[in-house]
Amino acid sequence: DTGVSQNPRHKITKRGQNVTFRCDPISEHNRLYWYRQTLGQGPEFLTYFQNEAQLEKSRLLSDRFSAERPKGSFSTLEIQRTEQGDSAMYLCASSPPMETQYFGPGTRLLVL
């Protein structure tokens, strides 16, 4: 069991550019979550997948954000036309049904 992995670990981009993050969950975990954590705050829920279906999106997830989980395995989170307010740590978590969520190390995004 290798745990949840996320890539890249760090990303610096210029305002207006697009970025994409990847999350590889623990194998056979059918649930996958994305959260965002800003400095001094707790993580906030962004979106949730059960297998390949995206079942819930937070109001925090503006139209510039899109997430996918093709084939119910890894997931990607894309941010288009990044803004400085998008700077944060993006966390991915996975779990079996109705069980504890296990978090990856996160991707830290800095938008200049």
Next chain:
Amino acid sequence: GDSVTQMEGPVTLSEEAFLTINCTYTATGYPSLFWYVQYPGEGLQLLLKATKADDKGSNKGFEATYRKETTSFHLEKGSVQVSDSAVYFCALSDPSGGSNYKLTFGKGTLLTVNP
């Protein structure tokens, strides 16, 4: 909506001191409660959890009891070590609003333990 309020930090203690970090919650249903820990430069790790009233979660000397009457889940440890220095997050998962089991977190409490 659901919310978690936890003790403002930072908290600074000497080694072997007693630790309490307060956490209270608001939820519409019957949530599960969690404490996660984030060590410097690392991701969130589950520390302990409780799924129903009066349950006590425990791990690595830390304990927390699910108190429905006071809507609380305070974290305690009898004797802290320098290696316990980290940010601690209280969180809840409330399935009453759907089946997604998303986590709602508090703001976190930074604990520093000095030798």
